[in-house]
Amino acid sequence: MSETIFSLSTGGLPSGVAVIRISGSGTRFAFETICGSVPEARHAAYRVFRDSDGQPIDRGLALYFPAPASFTGEECGEFHLHGSRAVVARFLEVLSALDGFRQAEAGEFTRRAFDNGKMDLTAVEGLSDLLAAETEMQRRAALDQAGGHLNSLYEGWMHRLTHCRAMLEADFDFADEEDVPGTVADQVWPDITALKSEIEQHIQCVKWGETIRDGFRVALVGAPNVGKSTLLNRLADRDVAIVSDRPGTTRDSIEVRLDIGGHLVRVIDTAGLRETEDEVESEGIRRSLRMAEAADLILLLDDGNSEIPDRLPDVPCIRVHSKSDIRDVTEGPGSLSLSAVSGEGVRQLIDLIARELAQRSGRIEGLPNRQRHETLLREAVSRIEAGLEARVLGSEIAASELMAASEALGRITGRVNVEDLLGVIFSQFCIGK
Structure with missing residues (x-):
């Protein structure tokens, strides 16, 4: 430097x-x-x-x-x-x-801030998300993380683990001292158990954090020519997908990013599902099924003239009756009708997606939102569980497991052993930040 x-x-x-x-x-x-x-x-x-x-x-x-x-x-x-x-x-x-x-170099100002202790690694990631934010929810969540909310939470957990370790170590370091009661370690087990529960509940927020950061994925699925690409173009308000009466026109996934209620929603057009001998189209269908499996919501389009695909992933699904401008449709429970050509019903579809988001939404404060967060949090829980199980074997083993749990949390914030991550993280910043 x-x-x-x-x-x-x-x-x-x-x-x-x-x-x-x-x-x-x-x-x-x-x-x-x-x-x-x-x-x-x-x-x-x-x-x-x-x-x-x-x-x-x-x-x-x-x-x-x-x-x-x-x-x-x-x-x-x-x-x-x-x-x-x-x-x-x-x-x-x-x-x-x-x-x-x-x-x-890219991200070098922020790298120096991290190296000089001005930011922890979660704040660095939050700043990166803030620079890339497209929607209001992304902005709010990123600003919360960049402001140190996650760091404060994890530092608090590490402090509690350190206190519990100190109590356990007091048992075997000063077991012969009269002023250190032999039951001091018994006082820490309730807090260790409570901490494990808090981290487990926190892990449940990862999915929502990833949804805010990466987007709510909606896959348009159906047989060829049911109107998927036309609907995608209508939602995008521009021609992003080729529309043709010829089956098999869409052979790869096409995505449109929308801002719905302040959330990023990624609507993905997929290849029409059908039996085909065409090798290229078959590969497109396989990719479409993989995209549908990774989606948060499937919109199954049906124009009344095509077979309903029978190999859908186990993902929440809503049936959409398409081409309502040229056919009569009776909507059933959990379905809606629309015409991507005239625009009829499209507003209702957007409202439906917004309702789905509202049903799944949670708070935006203190959200873990990366796979590495979840991996290290689960490692911390696993180590705490091992510590609880080791209480019958002796305080030394239990304290060692709690130290490992604290180190897992420390790797999230960047306090320990993260050198291999830094190049990847800071390379994602723009020059001058």
Whole structure:
């Protein structure tokens, strides 16, 4: 971290304003070289930005953030320029020429914040989700996680495990001391049992957390030519799928992302299900069935003239009577009719999906939302269970299992043994963050 990094942190050029960030020990030198002096900490100062020959580059605002009260924990700075390609290119060229300065890599500012203890790994993941948020629920959940809600929860659990271990270890470390009662370990078992139950309940939230983050998946399923692709185009309000009277036109899954009630909903068009000798179409059907198996909801389309597929996955399913503009339909319980051509009934379909979401929804605070969270949480539960079972074998074995449980929680927050994860996580950030 001896190098000072810099990067354009705002969007594409040209733009009204461009912000260039720097972080590292050379920050003060950069201000002195380009602005003539270092601005007052955390106060925007109007400055003329000059190159090494004293020639003006632009005029704008300069902000200085001394360590450790900065995003990265190092000395940081920001230069707010006009968003001209020529201005930004010249400014970056001047920074590049300074000794010990280089362009930042993807996610490097955030990586330095993590390494300097300004953020834990769950907050880093929350920040990544916030940058990628498309819907209101994604924004709220990501902001909660980036604000440290998960970290506070897991740190609290680790603190309780540490206390329980201390009580257990007191039994075998000071068993001969008169002022340490031999029954001190008995006081921790109720809390260990309660903690196990809390983590198990928390694990049940992973599915909802993943749904908010990755989207509620709705698969359009049915025989060929029942109107799946037409419905997808109607929902997308544009032509995203080829529509044809020829069976087997759709051979691969096509997805449309919708914002329904603040939730991301991924509607997936699948290949028509039928018996076929066509090798390519058969592969498309196999892929469609896999997509349907992974869906949260199946909309089974039926135009009244095609056979209902008999090999549907075990996923909640709603029957949709399509082409209501050219045929009479009697809706049964748990079904609806629509016409993707005229738009009749499409609003009711969107409302139906919204109701499904409402029935499955939960809180958005403190939600685990990644497979690695679930894996490590289950490992912690498994270790706690082993500790409870080991109580008859002695406090030493039980304390060892509780230490392993605490380490599993520590790997979620990044406190222990996560070096192999860091490159993957930070590479997903944009340059300048």
